[in-house]
Amino acid sequence: MKRPTVAVFISALILGLLTQSTAGQAATITPPILDAGNAAYIAAMRRADAAAFAALFDEKAIEQGTGSPPVVGRDAIRKQYAAFFKVARLTRGTIRTCSLQGDEKYAVETGAFNFAFAGAKPFVLRGKYVTVWKRQRGGDWKIVLDAGQPDPKRR
Numbered sequence: 001m002k003r004p005t006v007a008v009f010i011s012a013l014i015l016g017l018l019t020q021s022t023a024g025q026a027a028t029i030t031p032p033i034l035d036a037g038n039a040a041y042i043a044a045m046r047r048a049d050a051a052a053f054a055a056l057f058d059e060k061a062i063e064q065g066t067g068s069p070p071v072v073g074r075d076a077i078r079k080q081y082a083a084f085f086k087v088a089r090l091t092r093g094t095i096r097t098c099s100l101q102g103d104e105k106y107a108v109e110t111g112a113f114n115f116a117f118a119g120a121k122p123f124v125l126r127g128k129y130v131t132v133w134k135r136q137r138g139g140d141w142k143i144v145l146d147a148g149q150p151d152p153k154r155r
Helices: 006-019 031-046 050-054 074-087
Strands: 057-064 088-102 106-119 123-135 141-150
Touching: 031 050, 031 088, 031 106, 031 141, 050 074, 057 074, 074 088, 088 123, 106 141
Parallel strands: 057 141
Antiparallel strands: 088 106, 106 123, 123 141
């Protein structure tokens, strides 16, 4: 029997989160709330600040890049990005939210990203993403799942 792929797991997680919404209850998520989170994401990457970047994630968050195993937990995310920022630094970055659904506890955001990095080998990374945000006890929103899919390279 084949093991489920990460994509199947992510799809099931998103479906489960969306069906947890209370029927008839108005969504309390507004784009400005997550726009601030996305702006902080870009700012931390521009500063190459792994601690600030990781602080955007829930303690038990999953960061899933394409072609690599998931990174689980805020501390592991901090360590991964500390290593990444030693070799690459964001010089230009945009995040464009395409859809947003949620309730007072969770928000599922899909969108597109466009990042340019400087380093020994500068590169541009464009693609699509799914981010699941969770409202914390104090009211702040943290990322519990961040999964990106780079666009295929053009030849």
